[in-house]
Amino acid sequence: MASTAAAQPQLKKTGSTGFLSRLRGGDEVARLITLLFATSVLIVTALLITELWVSSGPSREKFGFSFLTSTTWNPVTDEFGAWPFLYGTIVTSVVALLISVPIGVGAAIYLAELAGGAWSDALTFLVELLASVPSVIYGLLAIFTIVPMMREFIGPALKTVFGSVPLVQDLVAGPVYGVGYLTASIVLAIMIFPYIISVSREALMAVPREQREAALALGATKWESTWQIVVPFARLGIIGSVFLGFARALGETMAVTMVIGNDNNIHASLLSPGNTIPAILASEFNEASGKLHPSALIELGLVLFLLTLILNGLARLLILVTTRKGSARA
Amino acid sequence: MKRIYCAASLVSLLFAGLASAAETINAAGASFPAPIYQKWFEEYKAKTGVAINYQGNGSSAGIKLLTDGTVDFAASDVPMTDDQIKAVKIKPLHFPTVLGAVVLTYNIPGVTADVQLSGPTIADIYLGAITKWNDPRIAADNKGIKLPATDIVVVHRSDGSGTTGIFTDYLAKVSPAWEKKVGRGNSVQWPTGLGGAQNAGVAGLVKQTPGSIGYVELIYAVQNKMGYASVKNAAGKFVKPSFEGVTAAAAGMKEMPEDFRVSIANGPGDKTYPISSFTWMLIPSQISDPAKKKAITGFLTWMLTEGQKDAQALSYAPLPPAVVAKEKKQIALIK
Amino acid sequence: MTFRNAYRKAVNNVMLTLTGVCAVITVSTLFIILAYLVYNGGKSVNLDFFIKLPLGTGETGGGMANAIVGSGEIILFASLIGIPIGFFTGVYLSEWGGQGSVYSFVVRYMNDLLNGVPSIVIGIFAATVLVKPLHHFSAIAGGFALSLMLIPITAKNTEQFLSEVPRALREGSYALGATKWRTIASVVVPAARKGIMTGIILGVARISGESAPLLFTSFNNQVWSNGIQDPVASLPVMIYSHAISPYDDWHRQAWAAGLVLLVLVLIANIAARLILTRGSSPGRG
Numbered sequence: 001m002a003s004t005a006a007a008q009p010q011l012k013k014t015g016s017t018g019f020l021s022r023l024r025g026g027d028e029v030a031r032l033i034t035l036l037f038a039t040s041v042l043i044v045t046a047l048l049i050t051e052l053w054v055s056s057g058p059s060r061e062k063f064g065f066s067f068l069t070s071t072t073w074n075p076v077t078d079e080f081g082a083w084p085f086l087y088g089t090i091v092t093s094v095v096a097l098l099i100s101v102p103i104g105v106g107a108a109i110y111l112a113e114l115a116g117g118a119w120s121d122a123l124t125f126l127v128e129l130l131a132s133v134p135s136v137i138y139g140l141l142a143i144f145t146i147v148p149m150m151r152e153f154i155g156p157a158l159k160t161v162f163g164s165v166p167l168v169q170d171l172v173a174g175p176v177y178g179v180g181y182l183t184a185s186i187v188l189a190i191m192i193f194p195y196i197i198s199v200s201r202e203a204l205m206a207v208p209r210e211q212r213e214a215a216l217a218l219g220a221t222k223w224e225s226t227w228q229i230v231v232p233f234a235r236l237g238i239i240g241s242v243f244l245g246f247a248r249a250l251g252e253t254m255a256v257t258m259v260i261g262n263d264n265n266i267h268a269s270l271l272s273p274g275n276t277i278p279a280i281l282a283s284e285f286n287e288a289s290g291k292l293h294p295s296a297l298i299e300l301g302l303v304l305f306l307l308t309l310i311l312n313g314l315a316r317l318l319i320l321v322t323t324r325k326g327s328a329r330a
Numbered sequence: 331m332k333r334i335y336c337a338a339s340l341v342s343l344l345f346a347g348l349a350s351a352a353e354t355i356n357a358a359g360a361s362f363p364a365p366i367y368q369k370w371f372e373e374y375k376a377k378t379g380v381a382i383n384y385q386g387n388g389s390s391a392g393i394k395l396l397t398d399g400t401v402d403f404a405a406s407d408v409p410m411t412d413d414q415i416k417a418v419k420i421k422p423l424h425f426p427t428v429l430g431a432v433v434l435t436y437n438i439p440g441v442t443a444d445v446q447l448s449g450p451t452i453a454d455i456y457l458g459a460i461t462k463w464n465d466p467r468i469a470a471d472n473k474g475i476k477l478p479a480t481d482i483v484v485v486h487r488s489d490g491s492g493t494t495g496i497f498t499d500y501l502a503k504v505s506p507a508w509e510k511k512v513g514r515g516n517s518v519q520w521p522t523g524l525g526g527a528q529n530a531g532v533a534g535l536v537k538q539t540p541g542s543i544g545y546v547e548l549i550y551a552v553q554n555k556m557g558y559a560s561v562k563n564a565a566g567k568f569v570k571p572s573f574e575g576v577t578a579a580a581a582g583m584k585e586m587p588e589d590f591r592v593s594i595a596n597g598p599g600d601k602t603y604p605i606s607s608f609t610w611m612l613i614p615s616q617i618s619d620p621a622k623k624k625a626i627t628g629f630l631t632w633m634l635t636e637g638q639k640d641a642q643a644l645s646y647a648p649l650p651p652a653v654v655a656k657e658k659k660q661i662a663l664i665k
Numbered sequence: 666m667t668f669r670n671a672y673r674k675a676v677n678n679v680m681l682t683l684t685g686v687c688a689v690i691t692v693s694t695l696f697i698i699l700a701y702l703v704y705n706g707g708k709s710v711n712l713d714f715f716i717k718l719p720l721g722t723g724e725t726g727g728g729m730a731n732a733i734v735g736s737g738e739i740i741l742f743a744s745l746i747g748i749p750i751g752f753f754t755g756v757y758l759s760e761w762g763g764q765g766s767v768y769s770f771v772v773r774y775m776n777d778l779l780n781g782v783p784s785i786v787i788g789i790f791a792a793t794v795l796v797k798p799l800h801h802f803s804a805i806a807g808g809f810a811l812s813l814m815l816i817p818i819t820a821k822n823t824e825q826f827l828s829e830v831p832r833a834l835r836e837g838s839y840a841l842g843a844t845k846w847r848t849i850a851s852v853v854v855p856a857a858r859k860g861i862m863t864g865i866i867l868g869v870a871r872i873s874g875e876s877a878p879l880l881f882t883s884f885n886n887q888v889w890s891n892g893i894q895d896p897v898a899s900l901p902v903m904i905y906s907h908a909i910s911p912y913d914d915w916h917r918q919a920w921a922a923g924l925v926l927l928v929l930v931l932i933a934n935i936a937a938r939l940i941l942t943r944g945s946s947p948g949r950g
Contacts, residue, residue, distance in 0.1 A: 030846035034757035038772045041754050041816060045775040048782065048790045048813075055793060075490065076515040106687030114681060115688070125938060126692050132867075132934045133698060134874020136901045137923045140908040141698060144705075144916075147538070175481035177524060178539055193691045221677035251783025253877035254905060262488035262525025273524045278785045278877070283527060284517075285789060285881055287391035287490045289417070298793075301786045312781040354891035356802070358884075368721030368887065381888040383896060386722070399800040526909065530722065533911035553723040554911045 049305075056299035058291050067299060073264045073280075075288075080296035082303060084266050088274040089304070092181055092256065093249035095270065096188035101242055103189075104196030105231075108238075111197065112204035113226050124201060131194035139258035142187045147259060150186075151178035155271050173269045179261040182270040187255050192245035199244060203237020203322050204230060240318030247311035251304060253278035277304045355625055358385040359392020359405035361528040362430055362493045362547040363609045366644045367405065370629075370637050377632075380625040388528060390490025390516045396422060396612055402622060404612040407492025408499075408516060409591035422612040423664065424590040425630060425657055428638075428646040429580050431571040432496050432605040433558040435551040436543040437536050438463055440478060444570060446471045448562040449504030449596070449604070455482055455543065456501065457511060458522035463541065471562070478541075485535045485544030488525030490517040496607040497545045500595040504604075545605075548572075548645045563604040564596050575603030576647040586653050590660075606647075616665045623664065630661050702927055706920030714921050718888060719903070725914045729922055731889050735804065735897040736926075739883055740873050742808025742893070747815030747872075748865055754816070755823025755861075760849055773824075780817035787813050788878030796882055802896035807883025811872040818871065822864025826857040863937040870933035874926060876901030900926050 059067065059080060070081020107127070111120045155176030162168045207230045215225035231238070261273020262283060277300045288294040364386030371382040384405075392404035397418050409424055434447055447455075451467050454460045460467060463477040487494045495516045502509040512518050524539075526532040529546045536544040537554055548571050551558040560568040569575045578601040583594050596604045613630070617623035634657055638648040649657075717728030754776065762769025791810035796802055830853050838848040854861070876899070884896035885906065900922050907919035 025844045026847070027845045030849070031757075031761050034753045034761065037750050037753035038757040038762070038769070040750055041779065041820065042772050042775050044813065044816075045779045047794070048779070048787075051790055051793055052786070072519065074519040075517045076513060076519070103687045103690060106684045107691045110681075110684035110688040114684065123688060123692050126695055129931060129934055130691075130695050130698075132870055132874070132930050133695075134876070134901055134926060134930065136874065136876045136904045136908075137698070137702070137927055140904055140919055140923050141701060143538070143908055145701070151539070175483065175541075177483055179524060179535075190694055193694065197691060221673050223677040223680040224673070227680070247781065251785065253783070253785040254901075257527075258905070258909060262527075263523060264520065264525075265522070275525075278783060281785050281789065282877060282880060283488045283525070284490070285792070287388055287394045287517075289390070289394040289397060289414075298789060301789050304783055305786050308781050308783055309778065312777075316777070354888060354895060356886075356896055365722040371887070372721055375888070381891075383886045383888050385885050385887070385896075387885075398797055400796060400802060528909075530906075530910035530912075534909050537911045549723070550911065556911075 052298060052302040052305060056295055056302050059295035059299045062292060063296075067296070068303070071266060075284075075293050078290070078292045080292060082277070082296075082300055084264050085275055085277045085280050085300060086303065087266050088181065088260065089250055089276040089278070089307075091270075091274070092184045092188060092260070092276060093246055095182065095185035096192060096249050097242060097246060099185060099189035100192050100196055100245060104193050104241075104245075105200050105238060107193075108197045108200035108204060109226055109231070112201045113222070113230065120201075124198060127197050128194050130190070135191070135252060135254040136258075138187055138191055138255040142183065142255060142259045146183055146186055147178040150180075150183050150271075151176055154182075158271070170268045171270050174267065174272055176271050177261060177273055179259050180269075180271050180273045181260070181267075184256045184260045184274075184276070185270070187259060188249045188252055191252060191255065192248050195245045195248055196241045199241035199319060200234070200238045203234035203241070203319070206237070206322065207233045234322060236318045237322035240315045240322065243311045243315035243318065247308045247315060250311070251278060251308050253282055257282045277301075355380065355382045355402045355622060355629075356400075357382060357392075357403045357405065357611075358387055358395050358401045359612070360389045360407045360492045360609055361386035361530065362389075362407045362432075362491075362496075363405065363428060363646070364529070365547075365549050365553070366428060366640060366646050369640055369644065370633060373637075373640070374629055374632060378625075378628065380629065382625075382629065386528060386530075388487070388489040388516075389492030389495065392612070396614075402617075403614065403626060405610065406612060407607055407609045408495035409589075409593075409610060410612065418614075420614040420616045423615050423660055425611045425613055425660065426590050426608040426649055426653055427611055427633060428641045428648060429576045429594075429606055429608050430646050431548045431576050431603050432493055432500070432545050432607070433548050433551050433571040434543055434561065435533065435536050435546055435556045435558045437538075437540055437556065438478065438480075439540045441475060441557070443475045445475065445477075445557065445559045446562070446568045447559045449501065450507075452561070453501045453505030453508040456484055456486070456521070456523070457507060458484070459507075471568075480541045483539050483542035484520075484523030485532050485539070485542050486520050486523050486525055487517070487532060488527050491528070492516060492609070493529060493545065493547060494518065496593075496595060496605060499593060500605045503596045548576075552645050561604055563600075563602050564598055565600045565602070567600050569601060569603045571603045571605075573642050573645055573647055575601060576606045578602045579604075579606035580608075580647060580650050583650075586656060590653075590657070608649075613664060615663060627661050627664055631658070634658060699927065699931075702920060702924040706917070706922075706924035709917045709921035710924055714918070714925075719898075719918075721887075722910075723912055727918075729898075729900065729903055729918065731886060732898040732900045732903040732922065733925075735883070735886065735890060736873065736899040736901070738804045738890070738893070738897060739807040739811060739879070739899055740869060742805055743811035743815055743872055744869060746809060747812035747868070748819055750812070751816040751819025751868070752823050752861070752865075754820040755825075755827060756849065756854070758820065758824040759827035760845070760853070776817045776820050779813065780821065782813075784814060784875055785877040788881045791878060792881035801894050802882065802884035804883055804890060804893045804895070804897040807879050807897065807899070810878035810882045811875060814872050814875065814878075815868045818868035819865055822868070823857075823861050826860030826864070827853055829860070830856045859940050863941045866933050866937040866940070870930045870937070873933075874901055874930055876905055880905075 068082050071083045072079045072081045158172045162172045211229050212225050215229045257279040260279050263273035264275050367384050375381050389406035395401045396404035464479045498514040502514045526535040529550050532544040533546045533550040536542045560570040563569050578599050579594050579597045582597040582599040634654050641648040714728040716730050720727035758769050787810050795806040838852040879902050885902050886896045886898040890897040904919050904922045907915040
């Protein structure tokens with residue numbers, strides 16, 4: 001006890017005599033060391049952005065904004081445009097969301113509203129494990145399951161159902177290859193399930209209990225209370241989960257590369273092959289030579305980076321807003 | 331925590347042990363000759379202990395990696411251009427290794443007979459002008475075979491490829507429309523079709539996709555028991571790709587230039603398979619590491635003598651003796 | 666009115682059942698994936714797979730010994746770089762970077778930014794700064810690329826668990842006369858140990874299945890790597906190259922490699938979960 005008492009004033013003293021003694025005490029050393037590591041994160045991220053910006057310089061100067069809209073990608077004539085890849089990336093991701101969001105939100109409703117505590121946690125854990133399955137394994141499975149299924153059943157079925165419906169028929173026109181936009185979308189949809197479900201479930205569970213009870217007390221069925229009260233209450237969080245899934249789908253490489261078909265032309269039909277930014281990077285980055293080709297590829301990387309940056313930012317903002325609101329009222 | 335450190339140091343010791351294995355040469359490039367190269371490298375390793383890591387990730391990648399100095403040597407199915415050679419710090423030398431054929435492999439359900447195709451027809455299929463297997467122009471060359479009314483799924487390469495270079499060079503020679511619209515090159519702007527990575531990726535897609543057609547080196551079709559087409563040569567004869575057809579193409583070559591950069595596409599001769607080509611290893615003319623230099627020149631010498639005997643079993647054609655003699659002289663130029 | 670009530674009840678039942686169906690679909694996906702891998706790859710996970718080198722194109726047999734060791738090597742480098750940086754960054758943000766500090770706001774922001782960078786872009790970056798100037802594909806470059814994915818996960822997680830350590834614990838330590846760094850080292854970090862460990866395990870599991878950044882950094886190798894300066898094989902890249910090939914025997918091996926990789930990743934995830942749930946009260950450390 002005596003030693004503690006003695007140490008106490010000493011601590012105060014070192015605190016007041018400034019930097020040197022704090023250095024001797026070890027606090028300043030520890031702070032500087034951790035600061036150094038924290039700064040390295042800063043530097044490396046800044047370096048990454050700088051590198052993307054600088055290395056894409058020749059392409060940005062040559063093509064300007066027309067890079068984004070041009071559909072030519074010709075290494076022979078050194079003309080490069082991002083549109084087929086930008087289009088493929090966005091289409092596959094959006095269609096993936098169209099598949100994934102209804103199923104994912106449905107599952108999240110079940111897990112948050114119907115399943116009991118421990119059971120819900122266990123099931124959610126299993127869904128979250130899906131996020132840990134390596135991308136290349138999704139690709140491997142897709143090549144041997146979804147691609148043949150697409151060619152034999154899904155594609156022909158879609159053609160029979162929608163083949164003569166105006167407007168929609170263009171989306172299912174042309175031959176069924178097996179690989180293509182829709183195949184990639186299905187794989188992506190499965191890959192983003194865990195993000196949609198886990199975040200939406202959190203948002204639903206953050207809805208205060210009274211909201212549900214009030215609705216039920218007014219005679220609403222369970223579904224009405226859930227769909228008309230709880231889901232709208234958690235909508236920002238759910239939208240946040242959609243953005244998160246979107247950002248994840250945009251940057252997905254291997255699984256998409258293996259099933260997208262790698263066709264640099266744009267097709268209206270979802271059954272047609274296409275290409276995405278990550279997929280073209282995976283196929284061409286190792287071999288791009290000269291000045292413009294690597295630079296154009298890096299500019300594609302920069303575009304992809306900016307897209308995910310914006311979507312991640314929106315997602316985080318929305319999730320933050322809802323969880324704050326939820327906990328404030330709970 | 332201590333246990334973790336112990337485990338970590340054990341693991342690193344293990345890696346250190348593995349790391350001190352014998353000399354490894356790193357090489358990359360053409361996937362067209364990858365099957366025979368990998369066989370050669372296995373045999374050479376068993377014989378001399380020199381391990382060569384060869385990644386058949388495409389001729390364009392090989393040339394790029396050689397230019398960056400990331401690999402010890404590269405391989406390509408299309409000779410380097412003057413500009414490409416200029417871009418490399420240490421001038422690379424071209425060493426032809428074997429000859430091979432680019433074949434049109436197909437997967438048409440219900441068709442077991444050999445399909446015959448002429449150059450302009452192939453060009454129109456790849457231009458997207460012919461879209462059905464029962465197109466009259468295909469049927470005209472295939473009397474007696476009942477081709478289905480299904481869509482043709484065109485498969486090409488997604489990476490920059492010497493196989494593509496050979497194929498488009500041939501198409502440009504036989505089809506003015508192709509030359510005008512697409513042209514020749516290791517990676518061209520394809521008007522239609524699916525892309526597969528490397529020869530293996532194209533063969534994989536064709537094998538998996540009914541109604542498809544793709545171009546690969548002969549051995550990839552043979553190994554996977556896939557059908558491949560006879561192609562009409564410059565003499566107007568349909569020739570099934572084979573060891574003999576490629577050998578005939580080599581024999582039709584007039585003169586091997588000093589730097590070995592030559593194209594034999596659509597060559598003369600009744601038995602010539604028209605889409606044949608040499609394939610090259612690109613070796614730096616200066617190798618500073620003496621151990622690597624010894625390993626690489628040793629391999630080249632072995633490849634030009636013993637190695638050539640492996641060619642036929644893998645459906646490649648060995649080099650004509652005159653070319654071998656010429657190359658042996660070039661080995662001495664590696665400093 | 667009764668009809669309307671019956672209708673509402675029917676809608677209620679149908680919709681609630683549908684949400685259950687959605688849950689079944691999504692939960693069962695994992696089991697389908699696992700079962701399919703076991704069915705196709707189970708038989709091929711034999712001794713040869715672990716001790717033999719891959720054979721040439723189209724030959725039957727061989728294994729993936731070099732890819733297994735290569736993956737281990739790359740993950741080890743990634744951990745050696747990524748864990749300390751991530752951990753100490755997390756310590757800094759939690760212990761010295763209060764909410765008001767502009768600098769820690771910037772670090773936190775950049776860390777989140779790094780976390781969101783698509784893996785393929787990380788690969789491009791690592792290739793331009795390490796592979797091209799050094800003229801070597803290497804295990805180190807692969808490890809560096811993966812460490813860039815590990816750092817933000819570790820940092821974020823460490824910060825979160827450290828900041829959840831109760832104030833009372835710190836104050837108790839100060840009261841005993843300990844300096845700040847001693848308090849952090851002997852009280853705060855041990856109290857959050859389980860959470861931090863969990864985060865690290867999850868992070869390492871996450872990067873171990875990455876293949877996109879490795880295509881341009883560690884590349885691939887048919888044989889044993891000559892050292893850490895040389896290209897090296899890895900399981901994810903091998904799965905990719907084998908899966909797209911036409912050879913049945915390569916497909917067999919891709920399934921086996923997929924199964925091995927997935928089982929390892931799942932074990933790590935479940936282990937992390939167990940560490941966190943078993944006695945996670947900070948006091949017991």
